Amino acid sequence: MDFKNKLIRKSALELAKLIATGELSAEEVTSAFLERIEEAEPRLHAFINLFPDFAFEEVSRMEARFQKDGENTPFAGVPVAVKDDLSTKELLTTCGSKMLENFVPVYDATVVKKVKDAGVVLLGKTNMDEFAAGSSTETSYFGPTMNPWDTSRVPGGSSGGSAAAVASYEVPWAIGSDTGGSIRQPASFCGIVGMKPTYGLVSRYGLTAFASSLDQVGPMARNVKDCAAMLGVIAGHDSLDGTSIQVEIPGYSGMLGGNVKGVKVGVVKELAGESIEAGVLDLFNRSLDLLEGLGACVEEVSLPSLKYALSVYSIIASAEASSNLARYDGVRYGFRTDEPVEDVWEMYAKTRAEGFGMEVKRRIMLGTYVLSAGHYDQYYSKAQMIRTLIAEDFSSAWEKCDLLVSPTSPTTAFQLGEKLVDPLKMYMADMCTIPVNLAGIPAISIPCGLSDGLPVGFQIMGPPLGELKVLDVAYAMEGAIGFEEKTAEKVLPS
Amino acid sequence: MRFETTIGLEIHVELSTASKMFCGCSALFGGEPNTHTCPGCLGHPGSLPVTNRQAVAYGIMLALALNCEIAPRSIFHRKNYFYPDMPKNYQISQYDVPLSSGGSLEIDMGDYIRRVGITRVHLEEDTGKSIHVGESGRIHGADFSLEDFNRAGIPLAEIVTEPHLKSPEEARVFLQSLRSIIIYLGISDCKMEEGSLRCDANISISADERIGTKVEVKNMNSFKSLYRALVFEEERQRSLLQEGKTIVQETRHWDESNGVAIPMRTKEEAFDYRYFPEPDLVPLELDPTWVEEIRKKIPELPAAKLERFQSQYSLPQDVAMVLVGEEEMADFFERSADSKASPVEIGKWMVGDISAILNEKGISIKEAPISPQMLGELVLLLEERTISSKMAKEVLLEVFETGKSPRSIVEEKNLLQITDEKELEKIIDEVMAENSKAVDDFRSGKEQALKFLIGNVMKKTRGKANPSLVSDMVRRKLSS
Numbered sequence: 021m022d023f024k025n026k027l028i029r030k031s032a033l034e035l036a037k038l039i040a041t042g043e044l045s046a047e048e049v050t051s052a053f054l055e056r057i058e059e060a061e062p063r064l065h066a067f068i069n070l071f072p073d074f075a076f077e078e079v080s081r082m083e084a085r086f087q088k089d090g091e092n093t094p095f096a097g098v099p100v101a102v103k104d105d106l107s108t109k110e111l112l113t114t115c116g117s118k119m120l121e122n123f124v125p126v127y128d129a130t131v132v133k134k135v136k137d138a139g140v141v142l143l144g145k146t147n148m149d150e151f152a153a154g155s156s157t158e159t160s161y162f163g164p165t166m167n168p169w170d171t172s173r174v175p176g177g178s179s180g181g182s183a184a185a186v187a188s189y190e191v192p193w194a195i196g197s198d199t200g201g202s203i204r205q206p207a208s209f210c211g212i213v214g215m216k217p218t219y220g221l222v223s224r225y226g227l228t229a230f231a232s233s234l235d236q237v238g239p240m241a242r243n244v245k246d247c248a249a250m251l252g253v254i255a256g257h258d259s260l261d262g263t264s265i266q267v268e269i270p271g272y273s274g275m276l277g278g279n280v281k282g283v284k285v286g287v288v289k290e291l292a293g294e295s296i297e298a299g300v301l302d303l304f305n306r307s308l309d310l311l312e313g314l315g316a317c318v319e320e321v322s323l324p325s326l327k328y329a330l331s332v333y334s335i336i337a338s339a340e341a342s343s344n345l346a347r348y349d350g351v352r353y354g355f356r357t358d359e360p361v362e363d364v365w366e367m368y369a370k371t372r373a374e375g376f377g378m379e380v381k382r383r384i385m386l387g388t389y390v391l392s393a394g395h396y397d398q399y400y401s402k403a404q405m406i407r408t409l410i411a412e413d414f415s416s417a418w419e420k421c422d423l424l425v426s427p428t429s430p431t432t433a434f435q436l437g438e439k440l441v442d443p444l445k446m447y448m449a450d451m452c453t454i455p456v457n458l459a460g461i462p463a464i465s466i467p468c469g470l471s472d473g474l475p476v477g478f479q480i481m482g483p484p485l486g487e488l489k490v491l492d493v494a495y496a497m498e499g500a501i502g503f504e505e506k507t508a509e510k511v512l513p514s
Numbered sequence: 515m516r517f518e519t520t521i522g523l524e525i526h527v528e529l530s531t532a533s534k535m536f537c538g539c540s541a542l543f544g545g546e547p548n549t550h551t552c553p554g555c556l557g558h559p560g561s562l563p564v565t566n567r568q569a570v571a572y573g574i575m576l577a578l579a580l581n582c583e584i585a586p587r588s589i590f591h592r593k594n595y596f597y598p599d600m601p602k603n604y605q606i607s608q609y610d611v612p613l614s615s616g617g618s619l620e621i622d623m624g625d626y627i628r629r630v631g632i633t634r635v636h637l638e639e640d641t642g643k644s645i646h647v648g649e650s651g652r653i654h655g656a657d658f659s660l661e662d663f664n665r666a667g668i669p670l671a672e673i674v675t676e677p678h679l680k681s682p683e684e685a686r687v688f689l690q691s692l693r694s695i696i697i698y699l700g701i702s703d704c705k706m707e708e709g710s711l712r713c714d715a716n717i718s719i720s721a722d723e724r725i726g727t728k729v730e731v732k733n734m735n736s737f738k739s740l741y742r743a744l745v746f747e748e749e750r751q752r753s754l755l756q757e758g759k760t761i762v763q764e765t766r767h768w769d770e771s772n773g774v775a776i777p778m779r780t781k782e783e784a785f786d787y788r789y790f791p792e793p794d795l796v797p798l799e800l801d802p803t804w805v806e807e808i809r810k811k812i813p814e815l816p817a818a819k820l821e822r823f824q825s826q827y828s829l830p831q832d833v834a835m836v837l838v839g840e841e842e843m844a845d846f847f848e849r850s851a852d853s854k855a856s857p858v859e860i861g862k863w864m865v866g867d868i869s870a871i872l873n874e875k876g877i878s879i880k881e882a883p884i885s886p887q888m889l890g891e892l893v894l895l896l897e898e899r900t901i902s903s904k905m906a907k908e909v910l911l912e913v914f915e916t917g918k919s920p921r922s923i924v925e926e927k928n929l930l931q932i933t934d935e936k937e938l939e940k941i942i943d944e945v946m947a948e949n950s951k952a953v954d955d956f957r958s959g960k961e962q963a964l965k966f967l968i969g970n971v972m973k974k975t976r977g978k979a980n981p982s983l984v985s986d987m988v989r990r991k992l993s994s
């Protein structure tokens with residue numbers, strides 16, 4: 021195995037250590053990953069834009085900074101990929117849309133700033149469903165991303181680019197955003213670890229809003245410890261985000277003991293029934309046995325209101341999206357129609373007709389409808405009431421269980437184009453992940469095996485701010501499952 | 515037919531906080547276009563609002579001054595509509611759970627008091643400013659429009675009244691009273707011409723007690739234009755009703771230069787704002803002790819001050835009203851009344867000559883070179899009969915010209931009245947010696963001769979003698 025292939029197999033934490041001890045230089049690491057990206061991209065298209073020059077500049081800036089101050093951080097020089105809905109100063113941020121094809125932000129998202137401060141080096145921005153509206157990364161204006169396990173299949177979405185980049189060793193870890201499963205479902209499809217933290221734990225400042233009350237930024241990695249480490253980098257109160265919560269951030273990655281003994285795990289009946297594909301359910305059940313074997317008490321619990329989750333989500337997410345996406349109007353920045361127009365109203369209409377893709381338009385229309393006079397009470401207000409019921413169902417579950425589990429997605433990665441024509445089927449891909457966003461709780465997806473050669477995700481949900489417990493059980497299961505080797509075998513050239 | 519006018523107002527006040535409602539940009543008026551902006555108030559992707567605590571404090575203060583109940587928990591909503599001066603194409607405002615509600619304000623109409631209910635006071639953000647280039651001057655038919663987002667996001671308090679106003683004049687007085695309160699609170703400069711105080715009105719006319727149809731009138735940029743627009747609308751609706759026609763429920767745009775309110779949109783064309791709770795902000799939960807702290811900071815308001823000025827300084831009502839109407843004038847008066855001079859005289863001077871000079875120069879009392887101490891001194895000089903009231907007027911003008919104190923002006927110009935009887939006696943003796951014929955005439959019964967002699971004394975003293983003193987002395991001398 022050549023130097024590059026050996027290097028890119030390292031975890032983020034291993035790389036950090038090797039760089040810190042001087043065994044590897046940040047430059048070598050950056051070069052190796054950029055080389056891997058060059059090799060894998062034609063097959064995968066995980067990135068929308070790559071910034072190699074910026075990355076090398078960042079490496080020298082960082083080295084200068086650390087030499088001067090004698091300051092160091094545990095992750096200096098480790099590369100990262102960031103989903104293209106996070107604002108990066110002076111670097112194109114397109115949100116997968118024609119609308120922002122040439123948009124260069126003037127500021128860094130808080131998460132991006134934190135990552136930079138930690139010395140982590142941004143290599144590029146990853147592909148995504150347009151404005152995060154989608155579950156397959158197929159609605160990107162820049163074309164789909166392919167699943168590294170089978171390039172005829174989707175990587176999931178909307179953070180499909182980040183998931184594929186991590187799974188294919190283009191980067192050791194990445195950052196995504198999760199509105200209804202957009203981190204966990206692609207993590208599941210690509211056989212990696214992805215976490216959606218408690219709502220408010222990670223700043224949303226600089227995250228292009230899709231559905232503000234559901235969006236949350238989170239880490240994606242090939243193992244739980246890296247995922248925990250990245251969470252430690254990006255979590256924390258931010259005065260620029262009014263919904264950010266004030267809480268002490270534990271050093272997640274250093275606190276993982278993998279102790280599952282006596283942990284009460286509830287299997288969510290509504291998320292583990294007949295709507296789950298047989299192969300997925302089978303692997304899920306085997307993982308439950310494994311959990312029991314590790315000493316956890318596993319029992320079934322029912323959260324009856326979850327049967328409404330998908331409907332409630334469609335209403336709330338599209339309502340918020342319709343308003344959040346209103347600012348893309350051709351007036352101040354971004355795309356503006358080239359067609360001749362009579363007045364500003366026609367400019368709006370043409371700009372938005374040409375600048376947005378089908379799925380985004382569908383959600384804007386749906387959202388506009390449910391908020392309209394005469395429909396508000398029937399849809400939006402009712403959805404909010406049921407959202408409260410869902411949160412209450414979770415609250416009562418925490419009285420009996422420490423954690424809840426389910427498959428991450430009812431299926432493995434589907435074929436490109438398979439569900440694009442049937443939005444309802446596409447939305448079903450998020451049925452297990454959506455309730456978590458509605459309740460604002462943390463959840464992780466870890467790979468639990470292969471079904472017909474495709475990865476299957478196991479979702480662990482925790483009470484608000486229960487990240488550490490979620491990560492710890494995930495860490496224990498990961499050790500017992502031993503999945504990562506399978507990834508390398510399948511995805512990397514030997 | 516018997517007509518009754520009903521008017522309700524919707525007033526927007528830009529709060530004079532240091533920064534904008536939801537971002538850290540300067541909230542100062544003006545500035546080079548688009549320099550007081552950031553990703554937040556330009557609606558860049560990913561930017562988020564953070565509520566300005568000072569703006570909330572100002573909103574609470576205003577609500578309390580208008581006797582409103584403060585909601586312990588209120589909610590910001592998004593008001594969705596497309597307009598080029600709205601960076602996000604929604605405005606963060608308050609909707610069904612506002613900051614405050616249920617207040618009232620009493621206005622003094624001279625011969626009666628009108629109590630006007632305040633439906634609510636809530637907080638929101640201002641929009642940017644559009645300049646439409648083209649003949650129409652409006653967005654419809656513009657060649658192109660320019661946008662300045664310096665104003666976008668400046669905190670606004672919106673005050674909605676109950677439809678309790680019965681005439682355009684009441685509406686005007688209400689708005690003036692409200693403005694005066696806001697200036698007393700120090701939370702806005704309330705300059706209608708700069709748009710920091712804006713007023714929309716709803717007006718309906720009932721004919722023979724049949725409920726009228728509400729018409730909204732917008733774009734009144736001064737107290738006068740509010741009054742004119744309402745008079746116009748009152749007349750228009752009345753004559754339609756008299757002709758047996760129906761009033762269309764609509765929004766009209768006041769065109770000040772042509773003195774007409776033009777139809778803008780009907781009820782059917784009204785926007786559906788699709789209000790929903792702003793998910794980027796948590797509900798505004800107010801600590802009651804903070805609200806109490808703010809209540810304690812409310813200064814004496816115009817109504818209370820008016821009463822006090824009349825009782826404490828014995829000011830006539832009309833004088834007190836003028837002084838209280840402008841907080842700067844009231845403050846100036848009180849500091850001036852601190853002197854030994856009579857407060858009633860001080861008040862009269864302020865309402866009279868000083869106001870006239872200020873008006874003529876187009877400046878406020880704060881910008882004027884006269885200090886409260888100077889006015890006290892001037893009135894005292896007059897009361898001590900050191901100068902005549904005619905001289906006092908000249909001295910006042912001189913104060914405005916030079917900024918010097920009245921006493922030094924009087925001394926410099928040698929304007930001091932000759933009140934020294936010995937000095938006067940000498941001059942009178944001279945005049946009598948020089949005009950023995952007149953003396954004789956008087957003694958033989960010609961009363962007119964006295965005026966001639968007094969006139970000559972005044973001439974000799976170049977007007978510095980106290981005329982009534984001279985008259986007394988001459989008469990005494992002649993009859994001795």
Ligand SMILES: [Zn+2]
Nearest residue numbers: 537539552555
């Ligand atoms: Zn700003």
